[in-house]
Amino acid sequence: MTHILESGYAFWNPIVWIIVFIVVLIVVYFFRRRGQKEYKKDTDQTRIFLCGGEVPEAGERHIRVGNIYWGFFETLKEYYKQILRPHTGIINDYVLWFVAITAVSALVLLIAGLAK
Amino acid sequence: MEHMPLNFPFLAAALLAAVSFYIMIFKKNLIKLIMGIAMMSSAVNLFLVALGYRAGGNAPIYTDVPEGPMVLPVPQALTLTSIVINVAVLALMLTMVMQIYRHTGSLDSEKSRKLKG
C-alpha cells in the first residue's frame, strides 16, 4: 500500500517530506555545533537590548493584539468599515438575511428551472 | 396536491408565516421575537395538518368508523411531535431572555447586545 496521495497533477508523500526535514535538521545541528563556544545562558550575554535604552518591564513591552498588523488594517480600513457594517449583533438582522438569501436562492432556482 | 387550489388552510398558513417573519425582522422587543417564532411554528403545524385533510374524511381510527375516506394520520403525528419540540424551544428561549434581562436590564434586541463585530 503506497503512502502517495494522488491528486491529478501532483502527488504528495508525507514520509518523504519528513525524511527530508529530518536530514535538514541534522545538517542544521552540525552547523550549530561549529558555532561560537563562548555562549553561556543566564549571563549578561542573554539580556534584552533595545537600542541601548531602558528596557520596560514585561507588561509594557509586550505588543498587545490591538497593535499587531497595524499596517494591514490601516491599508484596508475602507474594506473593514464596509464589512463590519452588517455585523451588528442585532438578531432581527440575522432573520432578515435568512429571508433574503432564501428568497434569492428560490428565485435563482425557479428561473433556472424555467430556462431549462 | 398536483394542482394547488387556493384552499383556506394553506393561505392561512402562508399568511401566518408572512406575519411571523415580519415580526421577527421588524420588532425589537425580544419577547415579541419569541412570539413571532411561536406564530411561525403554528403556521408550520397548520400547514402539516391541512396537508392530510381529505374532503369529507373521518378521523383515522379504525374502531366503529363510518363509511368514507379517512384523513391521513401521518401529518397529525408529525404535528404532535413538532408541537412538543417547539414547546421545549420556546421554554428555553424564554429562560434565556429572562437571564438576558437580569444581566443587561433591557429587552431591546439592540440595547441588550454585548457581542458584535
Add this chain to the structure above:
Amino acid sequence: MAALITQAPILIIAIPLVAAFLTPLIGMASKKARNALVIVSLVFVAFLVFALARDVVINGIHVYTLGATSPGQTIPTGFMVPVRIILEIDAMSAFFSIIWSIVSLAAAIYSLSHIANETGQTRFYTLLLLMVTGGFGMMFTGDLFNLFVFLEIASISGGALIAFRTRFGDTQEGGFKYIVVSAIAGLMVLFATGILYGQYNSLNIAILAQAIQYTTLDQIALALLLIAFAMKTGMVPLHLWFPDAYSVAPASITGMLVITSHACMYAAFRVCFTLYGAVIDAPVVGWILIAFGLLTMFIGVTMAVFQKDVMRFMSYHAISQLGYMWLGVGVGLAVLGNPGLLATYGRDAMSGGIFHILNHAMYKPLLFFTGGALFHLTGTRDLAKMGGLAHKMKWTTILYIIGTLSISGIPPLNGFSSKILIYESVYQFNPIFTVIGIIVSILTLASFTKAFHSAFMGAELPEYKGVKGVPRSMIVGMVILAAGIIFITLFPAQIVNWILHPAADALIDRGAYINAVTGVIP
C-alpha cells in the same frame, strides 16, 4: 460480533440517550460514577462506530428498520413502500459518525476539568449526551422527519449548553441567538418536509429520491432545505450568529458544536446529492454553493484577522474553513452531470472537500480546546490581556502550534493534504478559486501567528505568575485530537482510499442508497 454490528445503528443512538437519562440518577449518588458513566458510554459508542464503519466500507450500506422482525426487512410483507422508521448508513454517514464519536469523547474528557468548578455539572453531562444522540441521529437517519427531530434535539441541547454558565451575560445572548436561528432553520426544514410529503406521500429519503420530479414546489423546498441547513453551518452571509454563539460556550461544547455544523452540512449534501440527485439542476446549485463557499472563505478569514477575543477569532476561522468544504463539494456538484469531468477532477474535488471536513474536525476542536485552556488559566478571553503564557502551558503551546500549522495547510500536516486536493482539482474548474483559496490560507496563518504572539510569546507577565498549569484531563482531550491529526498526517493516501473515496462515491451514486431501502438487488 456480527449481531452487534447488525444492531449497531440503533445501539449507537440509544446508548447515549439511555446514558443521558441515567446520568442524573447516578449523579445523585456519586460524581465519579457519573463521570465514569459518561466516558464509558462514549468509549463504547466509539468502538461500535468504528466497527460499523469498517463493516460499511467493506460490505456496503447498512439498513436498520425499527420495529421489524429483522433489521434488513425494510418493506413489510404485503406492502409496496416502507412504512417504518429506517436508519440507513452508507459510507458518508459512517465517515461523519467516526469524527463525531472521536470529538465527543475528547470533549467529554476535556470537560472533566474544564467545568470542574461549575455548579450543575450533572445537567451539563446529561445535555452533552443528548447532544451526542442528536448528532448521531442526524447522521444515521433515513427519512426527513427524523432529520428534523434529531436536528432539534442537537440544537436544543447545544443551545442550553452554550448558555450553561449563567453568571455571564454574553453566554445568555449567544445561547439565545443560537436557539432562535436553530428554531427558524428547523421550522423551515419541517415546512419543506411538509411540501415534499404532500406531493409524494412519503417521508423516506430513498423513496422520495426515487419519486421526485422537479416541480416548482420541489424547487422551493430545495431552496428552503439548502439555505436552512447552510445557515446552521455558518455560510456567509448567514454566519452572523455563529461567532456570537460559539465564542461564549464552554470550550468543549464549542468543539462539539463545530461537528454539529458538519452534521448539518452532511444533511445539506444528503438533500442535494441523494434526495434531489436525479433531477437537480446541478450546475446552478453547484455554482450557488461555489459562490457562497468563496464568499465564506474570504469574509471569514478577513473578519478573523480583526478579532481580539480568542474564541471569537477561532469561530471566524471555523466559518472560513467551512467555505473550503462548500467550494470542494460545490465544484463536484457543478460537474455532476458530466461524467468525463467528474472522473477527471469532480470526484477529487469532492474527496478534497470531504477530506477537509475530516481534517477540520480534528484541528478545529483542538484549537477551541486550547482557547478554552487559555480561558481556564487567565479567566478572560480577551487577547489584549494575555501574554507570555507559553511559560506556564508548554503542552498547550505545542498543541496550538500543531493546530495552527494544520489549519493553514503547512506541510506535512493533514491540512496540507486536503488543501492540495482541493486546490489541484478546483484549479481545473477555474484557476481563480485556487488563488482565492491560497490567499485565505496565507491570511489564516497570519492571524494565527498574531494570536500566538499575543497569548503565548513574550516574557512572563506579572499577573499570571502564580497560576497553576493546565489540568491533565484537558491535555488528554487535546492530545486525543492531536493524535488524530498525526495519524492523518502520516497516512493520507490510505485514508483517502479507505474512507473518503467511498464517501464521495456514496454521494455521487445514489442508486445504492435507494436500492438498500427498496430491496432491489444492486
